[in-house]
Amino acid sequence: MNKTIILNSRPVGKPQLSDFKIVDEEMPHIKDGEILLKTKFVSVDPYLRGRMSDAKSYVPPFELQKAMTSGIVAEVMESQNDKFKVGDFLSGMLPWREFQTSTGENLLKIDDQLAPLSNYLGVLGMTGLTAYFGLTEIGKPKKGETLVVSGAAGAVGSIVGQIGKILGCRVIGIAGTDEKVELLKSEFGFDEAINYNTTKDMTKAIAEVCPDGVDVYYDNVGGSISDGVHANINRLGRIVVCGAISIYNETKIPQGPRVEHFLIRKSALMQGFVVSNYIDKLPEGMKQLSQWLAEGKLNSTETIVEGFENIPQAFLDLFEGKNTGKMIVKI
Template identity: 55%
Template sequence: MSDQQIVLASRPKGMPDASTFRVEVLALPDLNEGDVLIEPTYFSVDPYMRGRMNAGKSYIPPFEVGQPLAGGAVANVVDSKFDGLKAGDLVTGSLPWATRSVLPGKSLKKIDASLAPPSYYLGILGMPGLTAYFGLLDIGNPQPGETVVVSGAAGAVGIIVGQIAKIKGCRVVGIAGSDDKIALLKNEFGFDAVVNYKTAGNLVDAIAEACPNGVDVYFDNVGGEVSDAVIRNLNFHARIPLCGQIALYNETDVPMGPRIQPMLLTRSVLMKGFTIGNYQPRFGEGMKQLAAWVGEGKLHYKETTVKGFDKLPEAMLGLFSGQNTGKMIVEV
């Protein structure tokens, strides 16, 4: 069977659909010195990839029309002309959506599958875990007894944020969109309360009821009306790690919400946006602590696995309708 790649067929306006993607036959180049031939086994799909479909300047270059999409992946090394890797090694990196690829060996990182399942290096021991770790601890600075609210709480980052907040002695309140997710967050991941934003009615009141002492830290994964409601419940000197705005990624016009600056001003609130690349020099620190908590049984994880290389577009689109609990993974 010939190799294939999935390319960006066109830049979407609003919500992407199947026509945004195109499958092409791929002819692989020969290996040069320093190259490796890899065969991916797991791909990660993440909300930030939607932003890369748009043209324009951002913290990461946009995908190019007619070129393969790319994202976090775990792969087997099939052949190598790079001194640091050999056939049979497992590696991770930002890889093109292709059934096989020839890449510079220096762009890949060898992983140890004896420490954790390979897919964990795309989740709890990868970008989502590090995002939760640094965003919550560095910006949120949660203190024992404080209330931490997490939106997108059943997503890849949110599940980890909530558990780290519990480790730090906080009351943890999640916001999610289904009764199944609410039960999971309470029963499996130790959240103290969870609000269903789809059925809560008055969301400001529902959050106030779940947070009788107000909100000290709000880890914002979604933006939109959910964040508007949480911000109404902030305490003085609250902190907001601004991680994602998935509620707005597919809007063609920026909706006008409440003007939040007066609330931030009068309550001396810190809001700070970040991307995980800001913390690259400290990745080793984060990985070490996350791995320790996993080993001690203090951090648990959940994955939603979709099987088949051709399911990559479907899995990515599923992020925007809440089809994942925890990390969305495509197993090739």
């Protein structure tokens, strides 16, 4: 039988394992023009939480009793499509199934000789491209400027900080444990890092490590952490809003400091985005990330969980900060 993970119920607040269900389906058989894919690696990402709710957004919500979907690397096991041969590796958005058929549409052929397959879900996938375009297109960092990154030890944040260093910025990271703080400095090259769980006054802490203020803030978390950074933003500063994991599980929109007076007083820019905004530039981003990775300028740290049945738990672990770098499930 072929295992599939479906959305069993829509979560209220923080998702639970009971919101997912593993079901057995018949093994698929390919027809002319199709390929049979075996899942090798599955990406779990915080944004999936939004798609579990029945709310209008930039992508449709997941359907109840239907398979969950995310970035997947798969191997071609059988082929009746001239564009693909047995043994090819492909990446793209696919359902959480052990085996599935496809025409290959919207799937990218990848080379396991250039980089480990899991990298195509991380530094060379949506994660890396999100970091690259958010920082370069909205943040527009200049050499010598101060860049602050929240969720800095996570998949996107760790790459943002490294790109910031490549571009000549002074980089400050915000993470949730002392171990991650040390990792940001020792492995990812951040100049300073702050543990938000042991920091009572984030505004003061940011001011202490950013005596010249904050020029670019790459925001992966939102909430009170971001309030502290906003209070230190410089004139003509840029705030890149990539994620808001601190409030994804809230049942109502939390109230907090208003940002308008910071933006007006400092003539600052605050812009949200999704990586698909830059779909026409994806080859450019992939080329640059690949070059930096080959040159040893990017550290592609990953947290690997093994086992198809552990995909839901790996996803839940994101909200507990149990990942360093990209969270990936190996099948």
